[in-house]
Amino acid sequence: MSFVETPNKGGDLAPRYLVFHYTAGKSAQSSIDWLTNPEAKASAHLILARDGSICQLAPFNVKTWHAGVSNWEGLSGLNSYSIGIEMDNAGPLKKVGDQYQAWFGTLYAEDQVIYAKHRLDEEPRWWQAYTEVQIQRALELAQLLVRHYGLKDVVGHEDIAPDRKRDPGPAFPLEHVRAMVLGRSEEEEEHYEVTASSLNIRSGPGVEFPAVAEPLKKGTAVVLLEKRDRWSKVELAENGDIEGWVHNKFLEKV
Helix, strand or coil: CCCCCCCEEEEEEECCCEEECCCCCCCCHHHHHHHHHHHHHCCEEECCCCCCCEEECCCCEEEEECCCCCCCEECCCCCCCCCEEEEEECCCCEECCCEECCCCCCCEEEEHHHEEECCCCCEEEEECCCCCCHHHHHHHHHHHHHHHCCCEEEEEEEHCCCCEEEECCCCCCCCHHHHHCCCCCCCCEEEECCCCCCCCCEECCCCCCECCCCEEECCCCCEEEEEEECEEEEEECCCCCCEEEEEEHHHECC
């Protein structure tokens, strides 16, 4: 973990909430450079890179400028009440041929993106996927910060500024992180069906992990236990003793 002090901060902070963002930038370093530039008039407490490395820009008892016009639980201006984590992620993408382009021009391959509908939007879009280590590190950070500061909730920028923002977006498993950190059960079970004729169910989120049971047939009903950017942990609806990881591409919500 490194520390690069931002000038874009000010005032005492007694945090109550943790807010996740995506940077919508080219890289973690470019975001660090921008958020430590006085011209940006924006900042956050932490930047979480795609390789899991962390850069802190301000102490957690000092306000940073990450939330903007925002409201949550009757409070306005969440900069005064929250710790902000910016995760290196390009956000929404546009399909160009067989690749996917960010607003700043960088092209990404199909294995780096997901196609999903944001709960605040009417139509699905392409989004850059988060990395597995990035999601795991985000969960670890949230657990540490919530425990140390007694934070009341873990939210996204999209929650506190729904008219303006869509980060961290549907590629990030925010509900799962919130449930794991706060010890709450997720609001309701999500049920899916297998769409592939034969789908391997594995012991971990990747093709390098061995299968834990016979391949699932098309139409098999499963219950979502944990969702990541490309893989989900599920259990069989008819046999809860069998659980494992399957690729999101071959699941359809019912």
